[in-house]
Amino acid sequence: MKRLVLSDAEFAAFARLLHDSAGLAFDNSRRESLAYSVTERMRANACADVAAYLSMVTGVGGGELQALLDEVTIPETHFFRNPPQIRALRKHVLPELLRQAAGSKRLRIWSAGCSTGEEPYTIAMLLRELLPASSGWDVRIIATDISKRALAAAESARYGERAFVMTDPIDQQRFFYLDTDRGGYVIRDEVRELVEFRHHNLVTDEPPFAPGELDLVLCRNVTIYFDRTTTKRLMHRLHGCLRDGGYLFLGHAETLWQVSDAFSLVSLGDAFVYRSGDPEAERRAVLPDRRTEDEPRPTRADRRRGPLDRRLVAELGSQPAPAEPARDPIIAVRTAVAGGNYAEAADLAAEVGTATPLRSEAHYLHGLALSNLGRDAEALVVLRKAVYLDPDDGFAHFLLGVSLERTGERLAAARSYRAAAGTLGSRPFDAVAPELGGRSVAELAALCHRLALQAEGVARGEMQR
Numbered sequence: 001m002k003r004l005v006l007s008d009a010e011f012a013a014f015a016r017l018l019h020d021s022a023g024l025a026f027d028n029s030r031r032e033s034l035a036y037s038v039t040e041r042m043r044a045n046a047c048a049d050v051a052a053y054l055s056m057v058t059g060v061g062g063g064e065l066q067a068l069l070d071e072v073t074i075p076e077t078h079f080f081r082n083p084p085q086i087r088a089l090r091k092h093v094l095p096e097l098l099r100q101a102a103g104s105k106r107l108r109i110w111s112a113g114c115s116t117g118e119e120p121y122t123i124a125m126l127l128r129e130l131l132p133a134s135s136g137w138d139v140r141i142i143a144t145d146i147s148k149r150a151l152a153a154a155e156s157a158r159y160g161e162r163a164f165v166m167t168d169p170i171d172q173q174r175f176f177y178l179d180t181d182r183g184g185y186v187i188r189d190e191v192r193e194l195v196e197f198r199h200h201n202l203v204t205d206e207p208p209f210a211p212g213e214l215d216l217v218l219c220r221n222v223t224i225y226f227d228r229t230t231t232k233r234l235m236h237r238l239h240g241c242l243r244d245g246g247y248l249f250l251g252h253a254e255t256l257w258q259v260s261d262a263f264s265l266v267s268l269g270d271a272f273v274y275r276s277g278d279p280e281a282e283r284r285a286v287l288p289d290r291r292t293e294d295e296p297r298p299t300r301a302d303r304r305r306g307p308l309d310r311r312l313v314a315e316l317g318s319q320p321a322p323a324e325p326a327r328d329p330i331i332a333v334r335t336a337v338a339g340g341n342y343a344e345a346a347d348l349a350a351e352v353g354t355a356t357p358l359r360s361e362a363h364y365l366h367g368l369a370l371s372n373l374g375r376d377a378e379a380l381v382v383l384r385k386a387v388y389l390d391p392d393d394g395f396a397h398f399l400l401g402v403s404l405e406r407t408g409e410r411l412a413a414a415r416s417y418r419a420a421a422g423t424l425g426s427r428p429f430d431a432v433a434p435e436l437g438g439r440s441v442a443e444l445a446a447l448c449h450r451l452a453l454q455a456e457g458v459a460r461g462e463m464q465r
């Protein structure tokens with residue numbers, strides 16, 4: 001069957017169906033990808049006519065709708081995905097949750113949109129590091145997804161090399177065994193027994209937890225396919241399931257900015273996560289640049305001195321001389337970038353970022369310098385902070401896309417390029433970023449569209465191999 005071109009009416013009908021049944025938003029930029037999925041399903045059903053296929057997919061039973069959902073959903077995932085979040089789970093979140101549940105010995109975790117199972121199994125492995133199998137704890141990780149195809153793969157617990165790009169060989173050896181007969185690495189029972197997979201639609205089904213029952217929910221890289229209204233509703237439901245102080249982990253490109261005020265943004269090491277309510281002192285506003293009441297407000301003199309000088313004053317414990325106003329330290333970073341001194345720029349930006357962790361510009365320039373030094377894995381960490389703190393910074397999204405692509409995360413790169421194209425649109429058309437080769441906004445936005453399509457094409461090719 002040759003490649004299908006959907007008419008406007010056909011595209012609108014499929015997009016409406018997928019939105020209403022699963023919350024999936026298909027705008028024009030994903031039209032080709034939808035046509036590809038429809039072609040695949042029509043081929044599988046030996047159906048040559050789009051109108052006939054549409055009635056088949058909306059027909060009774062829902063069998064073909066499920067098959068189409070299996071086709072259009074994007075299962076990209078791997079073990080130990082998002083290293084900053086994994087570090088936060090390992091060092092802070094799981095030990096804290098276990099300490100808090102020491103009395104009841106009961107822990108409830110939801111991996112919402114678990115795809116082929118790498119995420120919930122990763123959590124189970126992290127828990128197994130802390131809790132031996134014989135510890136007598138009642139721990140359940142409920143892992144849900146709308147895709148039956150992904151869930152079947154998850155239940156099989158058998159994985160190929162691709163799933164291990166972020167896995168330490170020691171963890172691979174400890175939690176998997178190589179099945180030399182059938183091929184692939186299989187998860188050991190001590191990990192498998194903590195996870196229960198269920199078919200569940202996050203948009204239309206009731207959550208599988210009672211109100212306030214949940215300690216931790218991971219809903220990572222799921223809402224990127226939803227519109228804001230659907231995401232708002234889902235976050236409201238997730239919040240209802242979490243106990244006070246429970247944690248919510250979203251993907252690096254997802255934010256509750258203008259979505260929900262019910263959570264606090266917490267920075268744990270180099271990760272940002274959300275928390276229901278605010279039982280601890282470490283409260284952050286969801287709007288990242290809004291100052292909270294418990295942070296000391298800078299005095300007028302402080303503001304004149306700038307953050308790095310404030311830190312020095314605090315460290316030396318001395319009163320500054322009534323000196324001339326200090327320069328904003330970010331100027332030195334920009335000067336180093338402009339001169340191509342990226343190593344110096346990276347060091348300076350790291351200092352500014354440490355002194356003022358909510359200043360997105362510092363993280364952006366830090367990422368730019370690291371990216372120019374070819375240190376993409378490090379660049380990812382700070383660029384994620386930059387887009388988290390300022391979701392409208394198209395330049396930061398662009399750089400994030402570049403680093404993601406260079407580290408092999410092609411679909412994530414495509415999403416960042418699209419986010420860049422979308423947010424760049426809000427800047428003056430002839431604005432120029434000197435640090436990005438003096439490209440104009442219009443040029444950069446067009447480039448991002450092209451790069452997104454390219455990255456998706458390569459990813460598709462890789463998945464089919």
Ligand SMILES: C[S@@+](CC[C@H](N)C(=O)[O-])C[C@H]1O[C@@H](n2cnc3c(N)ncnc32)[C@H](O)[C@@H]1O
Nearest residue numbers: 022073077113115145146147201202203220221
């Ligand atoms: C990109 S994967 C993310 C996997 C994993 N959370 C991670 O971050 O590695 C997104 C998953 O969300 C699932 N999904 C999309 N819409 C859904 C819905 N309405 N209900 C449940 N799952 C959904 C897809 O089937 C897919 O497996």
